[in-house]
Amino acid sequence: MALTQQKALLIPEKSAPFVVGLRAIPSPGPGFVLVKILATGLNPVDSAIQKFGIFAPEYPAVVGNDAAGVVEAIGSGVTNIQVGDKVFYQGHWASDRSTFQQYGLADAARIAKIPDNLSFDEVATIPLGLGTAALGMYGKKGDRGGADLYPPWEEGGIAKYNGQAILVSGGASSVGQFAIQLAKLSGFNPIITTASARNESYCKAAGATHVIDYRSVPYSDLPAAVAKITGGPIPFVYDAISVPESQKAGWEILAPKGSIVFTKQPVVGKPGAEAEDGKYTAWVFGLVHTEENQEVGKSMYDKLTDLLAEGALKPNRIEVVPDGLSGIPAALERFFAGKVSGVKLIAHPQDAP
Ligand SMILES: NC(=O)c1ccc[n+]([C@@H]2O[C@H](COP(=O)([O-])OP(=O)(O)OC[C@H]3O[C@@H](n4cnc5c(N)ncnc54)[C@H](OP(=O)(O)O)[C@@H]3O)[C@@H](O)[C@H]2O)c1
Known part of the structure; x- marks a missing residue:
């Protein structure tokens, strides 16, 4: 039987502490794909959303903006991506499209296949x-x-x-x-x-x-x-x-x-x-999905796989944080403490204890 529930790092209500809990695995509508998230990048904005309640219209909320993983299902009209493709993409401020969870929805218009020379962890440093x-x-x-x-x-x-x-x-x-x-x-x-x-x-x-x-x-x-x-x-x-x-x-x-x-x-x-x-x-507003940014975002995502394969663009240096989703809150505190230097923090949602 297909899985219906997944683990996610939830913000139960505005400014409440993060907690790992269960939520439904979303299904992809037209133009979207469902991705099993193997690596997610951490960003300063994630903790700002949790602490100050910005960009989170509904609770419980899931945040996280950078994802890399494997396509599990595709919505109608998607022709550029297939089930089983290894991809990375930028999340969005809607829980189903956020990345601190085991499965998320990605817009097939702005998604890139991972070139053979890079790992899931490396490309998860890229989107935001x-x-x-x-x-x-x-x-x-x-x-x-x-x-x-x-x-x-x-x-x-x-x-x-x-x-x-x-x-x-x-x-x-x-x-x-x-x-x-x-x-x-x-x-x-x-x-x-x-x-x-x-x-x-x-x-x-x-x-x-x-x-x-x-x-x-x-x-x-x-x-x-x-x-x-x-x-x-x-x-x-x-x-x-x-x-x-x-x-x-x-x-x-x-x-x-x-x-x-x-x-x-x-x-x-x-x-x-x-x-x-x-x-x-x-x-700048660094989200490729807004109406103003979509066109530039798409033209860039269409070229990203080649630019990365050629080495014209390189991912950030990485540090993988321990304990899957439950390791993310302590790692996010490091941004506030100024303890992230020359490295992108990466977590593995499938390791969620
Ligand atoms: N507007 C948007 O849409 C948007 C999107 C993404 C990020 N942001 C913001 O952009 C900023 C950067 O984000 P990020 O994810 O790139 O951060 P980050 O990787 O976590 O930044 C950490 C780095 O900042 C450097 N740093 C700290 N203070 C510095 C200073 N005074 N001068 C020069 N370097 C300094 C440190 O360099 P050293 O280790 O060498 O000291 C450290 O390596 C954050 O404030 C973030 O909130 C905005």
């Missing part, structure tokens, strides 16, 4: 981190949009911004790692980033040309440090960290008519608007 980097750089402009650059995965996109300087603040973060890699594909050079000294080689392996240790060079001194490399202001800044001091430094470094992308609410500039000197501020 890459989505946030890509949508910030190549997403359409808008209140919660991107900078509308031309993507490297489209015809003629490789090296399109050849020789232009970029600053990626937070190069050791998941989002920062992908922003550096995309910047490299887009031809930006130099690619300057901020990270702790211990993560210098991690950032250079992603494509950074200069790594500035933000623990010894404070953000107030960053404009001078960047100017030493570039000789002056630069046309593009991606601030993966977006704390007030990194935002202010990025704004100062940005040239008139340049673009700056923030992952958190801007304290400088106005999201989706140009300042008087033409500096454009983007406040």
Whole structure:
């Protein structure tokens, strides 16, 4: 008899602690597939949803945004994916589409097959981190949009911004790692980033040309440090960290008519608007499924398997947390404690005790 129930990490009600419990295995409607989730990535937003109740309209709620697994069933109209395919995808803020559970629904329009050179754990590092980097750089402009650059995965996109300087603040973060890699594909050079000294080689392996240790060079001194490399202001800044001091430094470094992308609410500039000197501020929303992001999301997911197989894009470094779903809450606390450095935390929902 087919399984009808699964284990999931539930938030029983707003701001209540996580608890492992049972919920129904959903069935895929038109255009969706059901995935047995073998690996899920952890993100800072997951604990914010649990603690503050954002993005969780119904309780009990399931969260989790990054998944890799095997397709168990397909809905009507799905032609690009088959039962048994190994896939990864970005979850959504609806419990059936979230990833801290053993089975989830995925939209077949934005899903990618796992290339042979990568594991379930590795590709589970990709969806939110890459989505946030890509949508910030190549997403359409808008209140919660991107900078509308031309993507490297489209015809003629490789090296399109050849020789232009970029600053990626937070190069050791998941989002920062992908922003550096995309910047490299887009031809930006130099690619300057901020990270702790211990993560210098991690950032250079992603494509950074200069790594500035933000623990010894404070953000107030960053404009001078960047100017030493570039000789002056630069046309593009991606601030993966977006704390007030990194935002202010990025704004100062940005040239008139340049673009700056923030992952958190801007304290400088106005999201989706140009300042008087033409500096454009983007406040990215890293979900490929929103109406504004779907088109860019689909064009990227259609190319992802090949980009990963060629090594043009690489997953984050991983650390697998123990105890399946029940190990996730303690691991999420590490984001608040600043105890995640240069690594993506991965959990295995099928190991749920
Ligand atoms: N807007 C959106 O849709 C969206 C989507 C995803 C994420 N986010 C936000 O984007 C941020 C990054 O997310 P993530 O998942 O990439 O985080 P993460 O991987 O957990 O970030 C951890 C890394 O941040 C680095 N870091 C911390 N403070 C820093 C600073 N002041 N300067 C430079 N690097 C610093 C650390 O580098 P070292 O170890 O080298 O010190 C650490 O490796 C989070 O605030 C997250 O909430 C927003």
